[in-house]
Each structure stands twice: as structure tokens, then as C-alpha cells.
């Protein structure tokens with residue numbers, strides 16, 4: 001070896017050492033500053049309050065916020081290692097951190113997370129497998145990141161296709177957090193701070209609630225259904241009178257924040273006829289209800305025997321990975337291809353597609369749709385037996401009881417009332433019950449409905465019969481124990 005080579009090797013070694021030292025310094029700086037996360041709950045809470053807006057709410061804020069550090073199938077595990085049974089999160093659709101989905105995401109993120117302008121076989125395959133779950137008319141897919149984006153795009157598609165502007169929505173509906181979708185969401189614009197999103201191009205109709213809605217007391221259910229759908233016809237006419245026309249009728253296939261209201265039989269068919277006669281299109285929002293949750297059908301709209309013009313979906317699609325979609329007809333997609341490019345950086349990137357494909361795999365291989373039907377039926381049968389028994393034995397000394405049990409598959413609403421005849425909403429008792437279920441039984445539940453008195457059961461689809469019994473046992477045991485003092489305390493400090 002000559003001197004030059006020796007020097008070169010020496011220099012290279014020194015450079016290597018220098019790079020090594022430098023890298024060590026950089027990396028130690030880098031890693032210590034970025035990975036120092038504290039698991040101290042109080043510190044985390046104060047940083048959350050300091051760095052985020054109060055508009056970003058925290059669950060159980062006034063009792064004991066939950067610091068979820070791990071999730072596994074139908075369980076959420078907090079910073080003390082305590083497991084909570086999850087009866088509320090439909091995002092972990094096939095089971096939180098299902099190993100098949102986790103592996104698919106990990107492998108794909110290590111390979112290629114590039115954007116959708118490049119071809120990728122997983123994107124093509126996902127579209128094909130998703131569309132296999134739709135009637136043949138619905139044959140074009142847009143992949144996006146969230147339910148709000150999906151509904152925002154659905155409105156654009158409807159407006160571009162029909163050249164109309166207005167929209168019809170159902171009272172208390174929620175369709176998203178963008179400017180346009182807030183205006184489609186009476187659940188938001190009818191509440192404090194939301195007034196400016198109330199727009200004259202949005203026509204609101206009554207929620208077709210057959211328990212406590214506007215026409216719920218009619219003895220003839222078909223007549224009640226028609227009264228509800230006639231409001232959609234009137235909204236179409238009203239829009240035309242104002243020189244506008246209806247572009248879209250938005251409806252959740254099962255009203256979720258509305259308190260698990262499933263439209264009565266025939267309702268969608270009648271509404272679709274009115275909307276289409278006015279030149280509008282019909283949009284089914286399946287963000288909460290899709291992907292087999294109803295058990296007896298893959299999509300909620302299929303319960304009503306209709307075919308929407310546009311379907312939007314999100315939450316469960318990626319099992320926690322951001323993935324949502326809009327599915328529409330060839331004709332609507334053709335109108336949208338008018339020269340203006342639709343580009344979405346992250347929407348349907350190969351990692352999202354890997355997640356979506358894995359979710360579809362697990363749904364099939366574990367037959368979760370059928371499972372949702374079995375477990376959901378069991379929950380509803382047990383609760384309805386309780387309601388029938390209560391009716392015979394009178395309510396006793398309990399401050400609140402179950403007024404109505406409704407839903408389909410693992411999308412169930414349990415409406416609590418103070419009196420089954422007057423249907424006075426048991427708002428305080430519902431909130432107290434949910435707090436106690438978390439504290440005493442380590443069960444997570446959620447509350448919705450215009451009066452905040454409906455417990456919504458929409459768990460990961462692997463929720464078992466034993467989980468269902470544990471939930472019902474705890475609920476029925478706790479409900480009669482709620483005291484007047486707790487109710488008074490709730491009125492002063494809502495949980």
C-alpha cells in the first residue's frame with residue numbers, strides 16, 4: 001500500500017469517525033428533543049390546554065380525562081395500564097390495531113407513500129374491491145382523507161353535475177367541519193357559535209324520527225312517513241320559488257349524532273323521487289354506518305332498497321388510518337371532468353390504500369358483518385325485554401329508564417327518559433350513567449341526540465356477546481342507582 005492510499009484510508013477513517021461523532025451529536029440532539037414524551041397525565045393535560053384551542057374538546061374533561069396510550073381490538077388502555085371496553089369508537093372498525101391492518105400499513109409506509117398522480121396497484125385494487133360492494137350504477141371512486149372532505153367533494157360533484165346550487169339536509173344532521181359541510185350540518189349551525197354557517201341555500205327538513213319526532217304520534221306509520229318525505233318535496237319547491245334549484249339531498253343512512261334514527265320504511269324512496277323530479281341528486285352519507293356495521297347490509301342505504309347517486313364514507317375505512325371516499329355514477333363523474341383537475345396530495349396514497357385493503361380483508365375473513373348482526377340482535381333483544389318488563393312492573397324508584405331501543409347491527413341507540421309516557425329526556429341521568437360506566441365498570445360509551453339522552457353503541461365490530469352482556473349488565477345495574485344529588489350536581493357542573 002503506498003503513502004497516498006494509506007493517507008486516503010486514514011482520511012476516510014477520520015472522516016468516518018468525524019461523521020460518526022457528528023451524527024451522534026445530531027442524533028442525540030434530535031432524538032432527545034423529539035422523543036421526550038411524558039406519560040404524566042397532568043403535564044399532558046396542561047400542555048393540551050396551553051397549546052390547543054378550547055374549541056377542541058376533551059372527553060370526560062370535568063371528571064377524569066382519558067389518556068389513551070394503547071388500543072387493542074375492542075379495548076382502549078390508559079396511562080395506568082387500565083383497559084376500557086370500547087362500545088363507542090367505530091373508527092377501530094375491525095378491531096383497534098388489528099395485526100393484519102398494522103402489518104399492511106407498516107409494510108407499505110416503508111415501501112412507498114407517494115401521491116396519487118403515480119400509478120399504484122393497491123389503489124387500483126382498492127377501487128375494484130370497494131366497488132364490488134356497490135350496485136353497478138355506482139362505479140367511480142374518489143379517495144380522500146376524511147368524511148368532511150368526502151361530503152365537501154360530494155357537494156361539488158352534485159353542483160357541477162346538476163348546475164344547481166341548493167341542498168336539503170335533515171335536522172340535527174352532521175356532515176363535516178369544512179365551511180361547506182358545516183353549512184350542511186344543523187347539528188353545528190343551530191348551536192352557539194355556528195350561526196354564521198346557516199345559509200339560505202340549505203333547506204332543513206324534520207328528522208324522520210318515529211319515537212319523538214314531529215309526526216311520531218301518528219297512528220298510521222305510512223302516513224307519518226309520507227308527512228316526513230313531503231317536507232323534502234316542499235323544500236324542492238321552496239328552492240325553485242327562490243329562483244334556485246336543488247342540487248343535492250344529503251342524508252346519513254342512520255342519523256348518528258341525531259340519536260341513531262333510522263329512516264322509516266319507504267322514506268328514502270319517496271324523498272329520492274321528489275329530489276330527482278326536481279333535477280337534484282341524492283347523497284348517502286355512510287361515514288358512520290358503512291362497511292357492514294348494519295349487519296344485514298354492507299351499506300345503510302341498502303336497507304331502504306334505493307340506489308343513491310353519490311355515497312360518501314370515511315371513519316371505519318382505514319381502521320384509524322386517514323382514508324375516506326366518494327363513490328358515484330359514470331355520468332356524475334363525467335360532468336365533473338370539465339377541465340378542472342381534482343388533485344388531493346394524501347387522499348388514497350398507497351399507505352391509505354394498504355389500510356383500506358386490509359380492512360376489507362378482515363371484514364371478509366372474520367365475517368364481521370354477520371357477527372355485527374348477531375351481537376347487535378342480542379343487545380337489542382335483551383334491552384327490549386327489559387323495556388317490556390319495566391312496562392309491566394312500572395318504573396319503581398328509578399329516576400330514569402329506557403324509553404326506546406333502536407338501530408341495526410352494531411349501530412344501536414338507547415334513549416333514556418324520565419317517564420315513558422311523557423318521554424321527558426333524561427339528559428342528566430344519561431350523562432351520569434356514562435360517567436359511572438367509565439369509572440366503575442371501565443366501559444366507554446357515547447351520548448348523542450338533540451336532548452343528549454341517547455346512548456350510542458357503535459363499537460369495533462369484534463365486540464363479543466360477552467362484551468355486550470357486560471355492557472348491558474353494568475348499564476341496568478347502574479341506572480336505578482343514580483341519585484337526585486348526582487342530578488343536581490350535574491346541573492351545576494355538566495360532565
Ligand SMILES: Cc1ncc(COP(=O)(O)O)c(C=O)c1O
Pocket residue numbers: 145146147148149151174175176177252256257285287288314315
Ligand atoms: C355522518 C358524518 N359525516 C361526516 C363526518 C365528518 O367526518 P370527519 O370527522 O372524518 O371529517 C362525520 C364525523 O363525525 C359524521 O358523523
